[in-house]
Amino acid sequence: MTGLMMVVVLFLAVFAAAQIMRIYELSVKVRQEEEYVVTDKDNSNQGRLMLLFGIGLIVAFFWMVAAWDKLALPKPASLHGVQIDQLWDISMGLIVVMFLIVQPILFWFAYKYRGKKGNKAIFYAHNDKLEFAWTIVPAIALAVLIIYGLTTWSNTMNPTTDDEPMVVEVYAQQFKWTARYAGEDNTLGYANVRLIQGANTLGVDTNHVNSGDDFIATEIHLPVGKPVVFKFRSQDVIHSAYFPHFRAQMNCVPGMETHFQFTPTVTTAEMRQDPNVIGKVERINAIRSAKGLELYEYDYILLCNKICGSAHYNMQMNVIVETQAEYDAWVKEQKTISETL
Amino acid sequence: MASHDHANDHAHDHDHEHHVENFWTKYIFSQDHKMIGKQFLITGMFMGIVGVFMSMLFRLQLAWPDQKFAILETFLGKWAPEGQMDPNMYLALVTIHGTIMVFFVLTAGLSGTFSNLLIPLQIGARDMASGFLNMLSYWFFAASSVIMLVSLFVETGPASGGWTIYPPLSALPQAMPGSGTGMTLWLVSMTLFIAGSLLGSLNYIVTIINLRTKGMAMTRLPLTIWAFLVTAILGVLSFPVLLSAALLLMFDRLLGTSFYLSDIMVAGEMLHNEGGSPVLYEHLFWFLGHPEVYIILLPALGITSEVIATNARKPIFGYRAMIGSILAIAFLSFIVWGHHMFITGMNPFLGSVFTFTTLLIAIPSAVKAFNYITTLWKGNLQFTPAMLFSVGLVSTFVAGGLTGIILGDSALDINVHDTYFVVAHFHIVMGLSAIFGMFAGVYHWFPKMYRRMMNKTLGYWHFWLTFVSAYGVFFPMHFTGLAGLPRRYYSNAEFPIFDELQDINVIISMFAILGGIAQLIFIFNFFYSMWRGPKAPQNPWKSNTLEWTTPVEHIHGNWPGALPEVHRWAYDYSKPGYDEDFVPQTTPLKDGEVAH
Ligand code: HEM
Ligand SMILES: [Cu+2]
Numbered sequence A: 001m002t003g004l005m006m007v008v009v010l011f012l013a014v015f016a017a018a019q020i021m022r023i024y025e026l027s028v029k030v031r032q033e034e035e036y037v038v039t040d041k042d043n044s045n046q047g048r049l050m051l052l053f054g055i056g057l058i059v060a061f062f063w064m065v066a067a068w069d070k071l072a073l074p075k076p077a078s079l080h081g082v083q084i085d086q087l088w089d090i091s092m093g094l095i096v097v098m099f100l101i102v103q104p105i106l107f108w109f110a111y112k113y114r115g116k117k118g119n120k121a122i123f124y125a126h127n128d129k130l131e132f133a134w135t136i137v138p139a140i141a142l143a144v145l146i147i148y149g150l151t152t153w154s155n156t157m158n159p160t161t162d163d164e165p166m167v168v169e170v171y172a173q174q175f176k177w178t179a180r181y182a183g184e185d186n187t188l189g190y191a192n193v194r195l196i197q198g199a200n201t202l203g204v205d206t207n208h209v210n211s212g213d214d215f216i217a218t219e220i221h222l223p224v225g226k227p228v229v230f231k232f233r234s235q236d237v238i239h240s241a242y243f244p245h246f247r248a249q250m251n252c253v254p255g256m257e258t259h260f261q262f263t264p265t266v267t268t269a270e271m272r273q274d275p276n277v278i279g280k281v282e283r284i285n286a287i288r289s290a291k292g293l294e295l296y297e298y299d300y301i302l303l304c305n306k307i308c309g310s311a312h313y314n315m316q317m318n319v320i321v322e323t324q325a326e327y328d329a330w331v332k333e334q335k336t337i338s339e340t341l
Numbered sequence B: 001m002a003s004h005d006h007a008n009d010h011a012h013d014h015d016h017e018h019h020v021e022n023f024w025t026k027y028i029f030s031q032d033h034k035m036i037g038k039q040f041l042i043t044g045m046f047m048g049i050v051g052v053f054m055s056m057l058f059r060l061q062l063a064w065p066d067q068k069f070a071i072l073e074t075f076l077g078k079w080a081p082e083g084q085m086d087p088n089m090y091l092a093l094v095t096i097h098g099t100i101m102v103f104f105v106l107t108a109g110l111s112g113t114f115s116n117l118l119i120p121l122q123i124g125a126r127d128m129a130s131g132f133l134n135m136l137s138y139w140f141f142a143a144s145s146v147i148m149l150v151s152l153f154v155e156t157g158p159a160s161g162g163w164t165i166y167p168p169l170s171a172l173p174q175a176m177p178g179s180g181t182g183m184t185l186w187l188v189s190m191t192l193f194i195a196g197s198l199l200g201s202l203n204y205i206v207t208i209i210n211l212r213t214k215g216m217a218m219t220r221l222p223l224t225i226w227a228f229l230v231t232a233i234l235g236v237l238s239f240p241v242l243l244s245a246a247l248l249l250m251f252d253r254l255l256g257t258s259f260y261l262s263d264i265m266v267a268g269e270m271l272h273n274e275g276g277s278p279v280l281y282e283h284l285f286w287f288l289g290h291p292e293v294y295i296i297l298l299p300a301l302g303i304t305s306e307v308i309a310t311n312a313r314k315p316i317f318g319y320r321a322m323i324g325s326i327l328a329i330a331f332l333s334f335i336v337w338g339h340h341m342f343i344t345g346m347n348p349f350l351g352s353v354f355t356f357t358t359l360l361i362a363i364p365s366a367v368k369a370f371n372y373i374t375t376l377w378k379g380n381l382q383f384t385p386a387m388l389f390s391v392g393l394v395s396t397f398v399a400g401g402l403t404g405i406i407l408g409d410s411a412l413d414i415n416v417h418d419t420y421f422v423v424a425h426f427h428i429v430m431g432l433s434a435i436f437g438m439f440a441g442v443y444h445w446f447p448k449m450y451r452r453m454m455n456k457t458l459g460y461w462h463f464w465l466t467f468v469s470a471y472g473v474f475f476p477m478h479f480t481g482l483a484g485l486p487r488r489y490y491s492n493a494e495f496p497i498f499d500e501l502q503d504i505n506v507i508i509s510m511f512a513i514l515g516g517i518a519q520l521i522f523i524f525n526f527f528y529s530m531w532r533g534p535k536a537p538q539n540p541w542k543s544n545t546l547e548w549t550t551p552v553e554h555i556h557g558n559w560p561g562a563l564p565e566v567h568r569w570a571y572d573y574s575k576p577g578y579d580e581d582f583v584p585q586t587t588p589l590k591d592g593e594v595a596h
């Protein structure tokens, strides 16, 4: 019934609109002009609106930056993350400047050169010098960005460290993460999904020489300042291991192993003392207590960032960065695979 | 000369056909390019309404996740019990929204409409090289649209793996309900779509190369035609690769092959597949996927060049540079696909190469933007609704293109890949720019299509509401992306760190609803004007191009007598020495007049 009502109302609305249009068009006819012809008045109104919009866009831009900048991720918690953020700031600075130059010019021209009867546009078809200039200037700016960007990329993807990185496997499946540490020999035992059986949910080859000291965890613990190389595997579909606080991300692809190495530099405890993070947590907890939700304490997290099925939106694991002593104590509590399987 | 005579013969043939024309051959199985263009437009608009409506449904979910909406149950039935959307349905809506907008609206709807309408009219041809293939191209598209819509109603829901449908997710019905029958239909639909698109593209290329009228040198072509030509070439070179990707996926799904599958255990079942790689699919997909964004964008840019020049009453600035940049963009677009795959585990060195080529694209893009702006400089701007949308396009092209410089940089992409920052970027640079170009085209060439004028005042309202809500929807998404919010999340409530983004999500959704409603103005204006709008004069915008030399009434073969002869380029606006501020391409050069 409501459906029928909606259809009737819709129909009446369209009918009313059509009638209003008729009347409007008749009134235009009486004034003996064609409605579609753009008059000087239209041009000057629309030109003004363009200017107004241009101003509004710039004001809104600054308003958003002022209001929402604080929502961005806090400072990077990894060595290479600092470099990425520097590159980010420089690139962002450059494009924001371009945005703030080009948009106002566009809307200003739209306003300034709004048409008037009797005006004539200039006949200006090309200017080789000008075109050369705006080919070469972006080219130089981009050359700088490319060189800087590729250096950062290469430092990030092929890091050189004095210590041998600690090896941790991150195993993805619909819709959870599991970590496997390489143990004392710092080498993961062979594993393949085909070996999954009963409690051996990661398919570890228990006879393999390196697997006995491996241990499995539901949280990632990392000692601060020590490089770690993550090896990613997936059991079913593509997932993406996204560590936003460390500026790190890598897909987990079934049938192949991927990896990403970084060095965490800020412990979870230190990060919780960061003024930005304190502010964030306060704001979040204000929202949560108003809703009667459990209060939140800041933690680094690992999220899934490649669509992987219905619960893709809730595939997460905590990451805890701690001092070497705390880490060692945690490792002691863990049971190795030879003990559990 | 030869082509000239041939075209006259062609007109003769048509005289004979005239007698047998009935409702079916005129409106349904038409082989007339003008009618086929209109068929593409109407179908594309219908799909657009479906696609935008879907985005409003999932925006309701994102802004007010705990609220129940009766309207959701009305439309989604069992997928929204008591008005609470199911996560699988959320993913399905996002997927079909993306597919429809990218392929059905902005590829077929945009390119299909205006390539068909304008290529013969602007190059001075009687029709497309092959009217029959042209008709087939539309009917493949129509069939694929129907199948895509039918897939919405299957028991297990439509395809839900994102518009990129990466396997294994899309290959395994066990992995999500949408990967069942819905996915099969998606693949069938896209196969037909690609076939149609190839037929269309080949026809466009052949027509532009062979059927230009006397005097219409390549360097006198309007930029619209250049854009359509290059778009068609991109399509011919890249769509077959998507077709092969889709076929291999179909084999994996139906015949048990292992192109993309290896070592998989899903829903407790160990699969036999071994040796395949999902990364292979990603390469094949993006080999189309990246050129695809230019297949979408170039026609919009072409339309804008034409509309801006006409309404600025000024030649397009840097005509040759514009052609050069179209060609440069097209060439580069084939060697940048890897920027979608920086973090797939691809060799980092390869990532460097793709970063390099990607950032190069910024140069021809910048040239285009600056040339548009210079075209406005010291013009005599006539703000028709089409002109407003074109200026809007330049604004969004700049705003969205700039963030491409960030995303193309592999080191920076690591942390924003697949976040809302990307959603903001591609909607602004591709979605908005192309939609604005499409609107500009409809307002500008409506009189050519329907012999009547659209209402200007409603056009103004439509533009301003759309422009404001477009920025209102997509600009704030940059900020949620910078907070690390991943896309394709049904709900953000599982992560307390995202709690403080909820206000932004509400703002975005309100603008989305406003923007959606504003489109009703357009739809009303479109259909009202089609039947009741004032009669169009022959050349309402005082334009130089050939389509405005045809009679207002549509005739088969476009020109009643001989084909027009072209004596100059398309951009002699406000040329010194002429009283009028436009000089049609058919006007011979005066004694001693220099060609532009
Ligand atoms: C009212 C206007 C629109 C709104 C509110 C809207 C909103 C959205 C949102 C929120 C997403 C989902 C992001 C995610 O979770 O991944 C999305 C996805 C997408 N949209 Fe739109 N959009 C609109 C118009 C358009 C247009 C004009 C295009 C044309 C290019 C477009 C193309 C896409 C594509 C390709 C996707 C990705 C789909 C996928 O991830 O599989 N949208 N849109
Ligand atoms: Cu996942």
Ligand SMILES: [Cu+2]
Pocket: B289, B290, B293, B336, B337, B339, B340
């Ligand atoms: Cu791309």
